[in-house]
Amino acid sequence: MKVFLPWFGHFGDLVRDVLPWIWAQYQPGDIIGGNPLHGPLYPAPPEPHLWAPVQAHYPAGYDYRIRPEALEEQLRAVALDLWPRADLVTWAPDGESYPKPPITLPEPHPVDVVLAPRSKPYEDAKNGWPWADLARSCRERGWIVGLAGSRAESAEIPADVAAWDLDPAGDAVTGTLRLLLGARVVVSLDSGIGHLASLVDAPQVVVYPQRGDERRSVVLRDGHMVAMRFADMHRWNQRLCLPAWGGPEQVLAAIEEALVARVLPGLIDAWKSRHLSDLPDVPPTAVVREADRSLIMRRSGNDLIETTPLDDRLLTPSPAEVERRAATCRACPHYRADSDRCGLCGCAFLIAERVASPVARCPEGRW
Numbered sequence: 001m002k003v004f005l006p007w008f009g010h011f012g013d014l015v016r017d018v019l020p021w022i023w024a025q026y027q028p029g030d031i032i033g034g035n036p037l038h039g040p041l042y043p044a045p046p047e048p049h050l051w052a053p054v055q056a057h058y059p060a061g062y063d064y065r066i067r068p069e070a071l072e073e074q075l076r077a078v079a080l081d082l083w084p085r086a087d088l089v090t091w092a093p094d095g096e097s098y099p100k101p102p103i104t105l106p107e108p109h110p111v112d113v114v115l116a117p118r119s120k121p122y123e124d125a126k127n128g129w130p131w132a133d134l135a136r137s138c139r140e141r142g143w144i145v146g147l148a149g150s151r152a153e154s155a156e157i158p159a160d161v162a163a164w165d166l167d168p169a170g171d172a173v174t175g176t177l178r179l180l181l182g183a184r185v186v187v188s189l190d191s192g193i194g195h196l197a198s199l200v201d202a203p204q205v206v207v208y209p210q211r212g213d214e215r216r217s218v219v220l221r222d223g224h225m226v227a228m229r230f231a232d233m234h235r236w237n238q239r240l241c242l243p244a245w246g247g248p249e250q251v252l253a254a255i256e257e258a259l260v261a262r263v264l265p266g267l268i269d270a271w272k273s274r275h276l277s278d279l280p281d282v283p284p285t286a287v288v289r290e291a292d293r294s295l296i297m298r299r300s301g302n303d304l305i306e307t308t309p310l311d312d313r314l315l316t317p318s319p320a321e322v323e324r325r326a327a328t329c330r331a332c333p334h335y336r337a338d339s340d341r342c343g344l345c346g347c348a349f350l351i352a353e354r355v356a357s358p359v360a361r362c363p364e365g366r367w
């Protein structure tokens with residue numbers, strides 16, 4: 001018998017890496033460690049005793065600034081105490097590619113657009129994306145807007161329905177799954193909700209600051225580079241998975257396009273040099289998708305979206321670009337000159353360091 005010690009890191013890694021591994025390894029009778037509130041994602045209900053130490057260590061949810069070593073020891077001790085003869089196993093990258101976890105899906109809750117206004121309690125350039133502006137514009141178009149995620153880790157923005165109001169008691173994921181399954185399009189950052197959307201094949205738009213960021217590493221957390229995982233979402237999603245770059249205006253245009261796009265079967269090479277008008281019943285936009293790339297066909301021409309990760313060393317900004325970024329920040333209403341800080345994401349050393357970074361990004365997509 002195995003005991004799967006709980007994964008307590010980021011939700012995106014849980015969905016993308018840990019759950020497929022657990023589903024591939026699990027045998028009836030094994031014990032699962034994990035957040036009981038995420039029970040529907042696992043092959044068996046997670047054991048609450050194994051989650052109690054995680055809850056005590058990270059009372060406000062996972063925070064990368066709190067060291068986990070003591071917790072890891074504690075979890076092993078709890079597991080050995082309860083199941084002394086069990087084989088304790090912990091997820092670690094092993095280079096394998098496991099299939100999508102076959103989770104049981106709940107009833108869809110129909111909405112037009114699902115937004116994932118993620119907000120963490122620590123400095124993070126994913127914080128501060130202007131979700132409220134986007135939600136307002138969506139509702140002005142008459143679209144029904146749902147919010148995915150949890151109340152604790154979401155920004156408060158206007159919407160018609162929130163996932164946490166659809167969750168049954170003791171469950172923090174079913175409401176999100178229902179919205180993702182009922183959505184005409186899901187909009188997220190490169191985050192756990194984005195991975196969950198790709199897991200359930202919800203048509204999705206994933207937002208990045210600049211074109212190319214979806215294939216690179218970007219500084220998001222307190223100076224740490226984080227590899228973006230658009231390629232993984234694109235590979236999983238069998239329907240529509242497109243990147244969008246910039247702020248609410250650009251994302252709104254991407255949503256409008258996704259809502260009417262016709263997804264075509266076939267090989268991209270067969271369509272690359274053809275025009276949208278060659279299609280029967282010409283749609284406003286068509287998308288031909290393969291596992292690692294999508295071709296968007298528009299009246300204005302075709303756009304090939306590659307997903308293969310790029311070499312980050314090619315990104316060093318020129319002195320002129322550094323100065324342009326600094327000038328943008330100085331003129332920005334969010335810039336806090338007294339502390340050299342961005343008021344949106346909370347990141348410090350903005351003009352002193354971040355504008356010269358090859359991988360840092362403005363949370364509003366201004367640079």
Ligand code: SF4
Binds near residue numbers: 341
């Ligand atoms: S321009 Fe600078 S201060 Fe304004 S939101 Fe972007 S990073 Fe923050």
